[in-house]
Amino acid sequence: MPPTNPLHETHILLGVAGSIAAYKALILLRALVREGARVSVVMTESATKFVAPRSFEVLSRQPVASTLFDETDPMPHLTLAEWADVILIAPATANTLVKCAVGFADDLLSTVVLAAQCPIILAPAMDGGMWEHPAVVAHVRTLRERGVIVLDPEEGELASGQIGRGRFPAESTILEAVKAQVCRVQDLCGQRVVISAGPTREPLDAVRFLTNASSGKMGYALAKAAVARGAEVVLVSGPTALSPPAGVDYIPVVTAQEMYQAIMSRFPWATVVIMAAAVSDFRPRESAAGKLNKQEWYGKTIELEPTIDILATLSRKRTHQIVVGFAAETHDLLTHGREKLRRKDVDLMIVNDVGSSHSAFGSDDNQVIILSRHGEVTHTERMPKIRLAQHVWDHILRLIQARPSTPALSCPESNPRT
Numbered sequence: 001m002p003p004t005n006p007l008h009e010t011h012i013l014l015g016v017a018g019s020i021a022a023y024k025a026l027i028l029l030r031a032l033v034r035e036g037a038r039v040s041v042v043m044t045e046s047a048t049k050f051v052a053p054r055s056f057e058v059l060s061r062q063p064v065a066s067t068l069f070d071e072t073d074p075m076p077h078l079t080l081a082e083w084a085d086v087i088l089i090a091p092a093t094a095n096t097l098v099k100c101a102v103g104f105a106d107d108l109l110s111t112v113v114l115a116a117q118c119p120i121i122l123a124p125a126m127d128g129g130m131w132e133h134p135a136v137v138a139h140v141r142t143l144r145e146r147g148v149i150v151l152d153p154e155e156g157e158l159a160s161g162q163i164g165r166g167r168f169p170a171e172s173t174i175l176e177a178v179k180a181q182v183c184r185v186q187d188l189c190g191q192r193v194v195i196s197a198g199p200t201r202e203p204l205d206a207v208r209f210l211t212n213a214s215s216g217k218m219g220y221a222l223a224k225a226a227v228a229r230g231a232e233v234v235l236v237s238g239p240t241a242l243s244p245p246a247g248v249d250y251i252p253v254v255t256a257q258e259m260y261q262a263i264m265s266r267f268p269w270a271t272v273v274i275m276a277a278a279v280s281d282f283r284p285r286e287s288a289a290g291k292l293n294k295q296e297w298y299g300k301t302i303e304l305e306p307t308i309d310i311l312a313t314l315s316r317k318r319t320h321q322i323v324v325g326f327a328a329e330t331h332d333l334l335t336h337g338r339e340k341l342r343r344k345d346v347d348l349m350i351v352n353d354v355g356s357s358h359s360a361f362g363s364d365d366n367q368v369i370i371l372s373r374h375g376e377v378t379h380t381e382r383m384p385k386i387r388l389a390q391h392v393w394d395h396i397l398r399l400i401q402a403r404p405s406t407p408a409l410s411c412p413e414s415n416p417r418t
């Protein structure tokens with residue numbers, strides 16, 4: 001198999017649900033293997049009533065997984081979710097489709113879907129009446145809004161003998177969809193990215209400092225997503241409780257000044273810079289080298305001086321870089337975000353609401369407004385930060401592609417596993 005095939009060595013998790021079309025998944029599995037993909041099959045319990053797992057095991061040369069409580073792997077849902085580059089559920093029953101939309105996790109396949117961060121494709125097959133049922137229609141819409149690819153079933157003769165829309169999509173349609181997602185995985189190939197994350201600490205003495213509540217989760221999610229999509233990533237991080245994502249060049253810093261120096265030294269190299277860090281705007285004018293005791297602190301006035309405005313400085317000094325800023329606001333998000341975008345002269349401003357009970361700081365979920373310098377406004381729904389990171393990257397990618405001198409973006413031969 002030539003390594004230029006986009007599916008070569010790609011990890012495809014093939015989920016098979018309990019449809020009469022389950023036998024067609026065997027033919028699909030053969031085609032994926034022929035394309036050079038490595039395929040692991042997860043069957044629902046109902047699916048095993050239609051086709052014996054052994055058939056899938058022979059064709060994939062892998063054991064079929066169908067239970068959450070496995071003798072050999074204590075957490076198969078996490079192992080499989082992490083292993084997969086793409087999850088393809090084919091055939092997807094109405095039941096499995098609705099479970100994916102709602103977020104049910106009551107068997108191995110649905111739990112893997114909930115744990116996964118990779119692209120997910122559903123190839124539904126069901127009776128025409130089921131496909132058109134308002135419950136299924138609503139859940140298909142939800143899934144598509146969330147970025148899950150739900151292929152349209154085909155029209156024709158159904159298992160009932162009736163003519164309708166509900167037939168398992170053609171093999172070529174499914175393979176194209178998988179290839180498109182695998183290539184999308186690498187759509188940041190050639191990009192050199194610097195991301196700042198977390199808070200900074202501005203020392204008052206040897207043990208005390210000024211800081212803020214930033215957890216770093218958004219910046220780390222952006223770094224993880226960029227690596228997964230093929231970018232080279234430098235993550236400049238203030239102190240957080242997080243482990244750096246695999247594959248990033250990690251530069252820990254403490255103060256705003258250190259963060260500035262770390263970013264500036266990589267700035268000429270970068271094609272994209274994202275300032276997701278919550279950098280202290282001020283620092284104590286003086287800080288003691290040792291620890292001051294209680295008496296020394298008593299009645300003391302702390303004088304503050306501004307730290308360097310890293311975002312504005314980056315924008316001023318940029319030559320070719322796309323610069324993205326984050327704004328943490330408690331009210332009038334749109335007005336303040338627009339004003340900050342203009343003042344800092346950035347390409348995109350991501351506005352966080354840090355005033356509500358669902359504050360962005362520390363949470364695993366977030367909801368933002370994405371503002372572009374051309375006046376586009378995108379309100380996202382509340383979602384896990386890793387999914388939000390993918391949305392932000394989709395916006396940045398559009399800016400990259402709109403540039404005349406874009407570095408080569410399509411690297412079909414640079415599959416993540418080759």
Ligand SMILES: Cc1cc2nc3c(=O)[nH]c(=O)nc-3n(C[C@H](O)[C@H](O)[C@H](O)COP(=O)(O)O)c2cc1C
Nearest residue numbers: 017018019020021044046047093094095096125126
């Ligand atoms: C003979 C037979 C054929 C079926 N075919 C389908 C089908 O094509 N699509 C579908 O959505 N459900 C179909 N079902 C119903 C599902 O098997 C049922 O909803 C099951 O709970 C699905 O479980 P799963 O989604 O966990 O695989 C069929 C059931 C039977 C008995």
